Amino acid sequence: MSKIIIIDGNSLLFRSYYATFNPDSSKLMRNHDGVPTNALFAFSNMIASLLKDLKKGDGIFVAFDAGKHTFRHKEFAEYKANRPPCPNDLLIQMPIVREFLKSLNIKYYENENIEADDIAGNIAKKAENDGYNVEIYTSDKDYLQLIDDKITIKLIKKGLKDIKDMTPISFINEWGFNPIQIVDYKGLMGDPSDNLKGIPKVGDKTAKKLILEYGSLENIIKNAPNFNSKVGESIIEHQKNGLLCKHLAFIKTDDDLPIKISDIIYHGFDFNNINDFSHKYDLKTLVNKLPLTLRQTKHTDNKISFKEINSDEISKLEIQNEIGISIDVDDDNYHNANLLGIILTINNDNFYINNKEIYNDNILQALKNKNIYKYCFDFKKIMYVLNKNNIEINGLYFDLLLASYLLNSSLSPNIESV
Known part of the structure; x- marks a missing residue:
């Protein structure tokens, strides 16, 4: 069965940057014009590796974050407000990575009103409905809620090579509950990376135990008066915050995106385009890492x-x-x-x-x-x-x-x- 590979662009790009980061800016990888290329180098290597797994009829797609005007920012002004600013050397490379994807004919999408995880989730569900198996590469655990028989989350654990396949079975073995209940867990625990506080006094073990016993955050709140404990009191007191955290953790898959699955089926790359790009940014080994089977051929050129x-x-x-x-x-x-x-x-x-x-x-x-x-x-x-x-x-x-x-x-x- 054909598959669609979806990549959380920002997640992979940030990991690429810090996996090759040097605190001495003068030693950071750069091209002949002095443009930083360390994140681009690692990102392009990962993409080249993924392309080797593609077969005829498969697709590849990259989702990016574009701004701070999503429904989450509108409903919670402090959403992600605790994150430090993006390093300038990485900021410079963001449009270059888009240029790289264009040079390989890889479809990507960004929208300042929609977060990358909502874009990726939307495409994943479309692909699933069209009969494809889906693999999503990310380090963001919010994506775990999308796991089902046809959608596998390739969770990047460390660096760029430690990747764990999260399927319905492996998720339940690790977490103890069903993938969709990760939003209930986020409601109880919050998410520090998104500046979501969750409910005080609820730790990892307690959150998992409550979800197993009551099934959902709403049902946990309903039964909290019977807990006769500090945890129960905290859940009652902070229930609005917990419900907000759950709501914001949900990945929206119903946005009307201008993308069809046929748009992301991969038809190969033009050698001249990626070769020119590689020379421009001094990625000397990139072309050799790309599978020759995906190189577009112009029959008149070789005749x-x-x-x-x-x-x-x-x-x-x-x-x-x-x-x-x-x-x-x-x-x-x-x-x-x-x-x-x-x-x-x-x-x-x-x-x-x-x-x-x-x-x-x-x-x-x-x-x-x-x-x-x-x-x-x-x-x-x-x-x-x-x-x-x-x-x-x-x-x-x-x-x-x-x-x-x-x-x-x-x-x-x-x-x-x-």
Whole structure:
């Protein structure tokens, strides 16, 4: 069954920043223009890793927070008011991360009136209703309420690699109650990260015990007069605050978003776009981490016309100062490959010579002659295969593979990456 991957953009971005943070700003990762790129580096690595898991028909989507005008801010003015301001070096990278996603053709959405978790929850439910399995990557435990048979929360516990799959079974094993009841837990306990105080005197064990016994915050409040304890008195006294915390913890999934699931099905990336982006921000290894299977191909770009010639035509070839050469083999591992033929480029014309005609004296002399310059990709491969077939070649003038390595040693040694 196809799946949709949803990413809590702000959560992943903040974790990316602090996972690669250096308190000495001068040592923070930057590009050649001095723009900070540490969060971008870690964020892009995570995205590249997730793309490797995608199959045809799968989708990927990123939800971002955009402002402080959501219903939660309107109903509780102090919502998230305790959070420190975003570090400037991270703030600078936020629009760059959007630029990165665009360069990979990954759909993202932000709205100053809707929080990222509501956006993500909305898309998750749409995808589920359309028959997809859903994986949500976040470090925010509010998302746990979305867990069901088709929605798994990939809870980022530490750094960027310690990720725990939260399913209905694993959630119940850890928390003791059902995923949707996490909002009742938040009502009792509050959430310090959101500046929600909850109900005083109610700790983790008490909150879980009460939820197991009474099912919901409303029912706990209803039965609190019978507790005959300080906890019961506190619940009665602070019930409005508890109900507000529960209300604010609910993820809204009914907003009318201008996004269809078909919009987030992934159709691959344009190599030139992501390559330009990588060079702009000095992400030298990024392109190599992206799966080649998701690279969009333009058939006209890779189509090379050639003429297969016979022995009489080979003998009449006028090979002068320079030629381009490529070999045709039957195995990607050239050490084990059989030579099927060669292609020579002479004066912008391409000629295919099969393995039976290669031993024509005109070809052998041209390949051997060091004064006839050879242009190619991966001369080492060409020399190995030809020598294995008792054919001598000299006169290397330009090897695109060697040139690309000198410019960027991190590139994969294949024509697709170069």
